[in-house]
């Protein structure tokens with residue numbers, strides 16, 4: 001499928017995996033709007049996207065606030081013309097033992113990672129319904145497939161994202177909306193390096209560009225094909 005002229009929104013598109021996906025889609029000729037809280041990152045990324053000759057825009061909002069998400073998505077849809085693709089990428093990865101992590105932080109991880117996906121998906125649905133088609137990529141994690149020590153909040157949030165995403169897929173598939181649940185393993189980014197999960201060595205560890213190529217290729221598949229779930233790992237980290 002040709003992505004040229006498609007309108008995409010990438011949450012958390014100012015850095016890391018989201019920025020790499022935004023650039024990969026723009027390289028295919030898609031118009032790309034990005035969201036986040038850090039306006040400087042968003043402005044710099046929009047400048048890079050525009051250099052690729054596509055329409056771009058940004059909106060500053062916190063994905064855990066429903067009213068802000070609805071307003072931000074509506075604003076971006078207006079600037080792009082509509083929404084064909086949503087990449088639900090924004091997320092936080094606080095790690096820590098159950099007894100050490102404050103309840104506030106635990107709740108924040110769930111609110112950002114789970115409610116963020118829920119709010120943004122609900123906000124784009126009317127546009128996709130009107131278009132008679134759409135693609136939503138939900139970025140979960142291998143941590144959502146199996147919990148582990150020191151990651152109770154993150155793993156629970158991502159397990160919930162997987163479940164939410166699969167339910168969305170079942171409901172919206174009949175309306176020609178492809179909902180794709182991705183469970184990447186560790187990829188070099190501020191999040192994974194900051195959490196001490198990897199040193200980010202590009203000779204060994206997945207880079208954001210690898211993830212972005214994968215997302216791009218999944219979206220380019222003929223509309224009759226829906227990759228419902230997928231994982232990606234470093235070969236030999």
Ligand SMILES: NC(=O)c1ccc[n+]([C@@H]2O[C@H](COP(=O)([O-])OP(=O)(O)OC[C@H]3O[C@@H](n4cnc5c(N)ncnc54)[C@H](OP(=O)(O)O)[C@@H]3O)[C@@H](O)[C@H]2O)c1
Nearest residue numbers: 012016017036037038062063090091141186187189191192
């Ligand atoms: N890196 C990995 O190893 C890995 C593996 C599996 C899954 N993932 C998932 O991939 C996604 C991207 O992670 P990353 O590694 O690229 O991390 P990152 O570099 O820390 O980027 C996180 C992005 O999410 C945005 N964000 C975070 N909280 C937000 C909030 N409350 N409201 C709005 N935007 C928010 C950030 O934007 P601002 O800073 O502008 O707010 C930033 O753009 C996450 O969902 C993560 O769980 C990552």
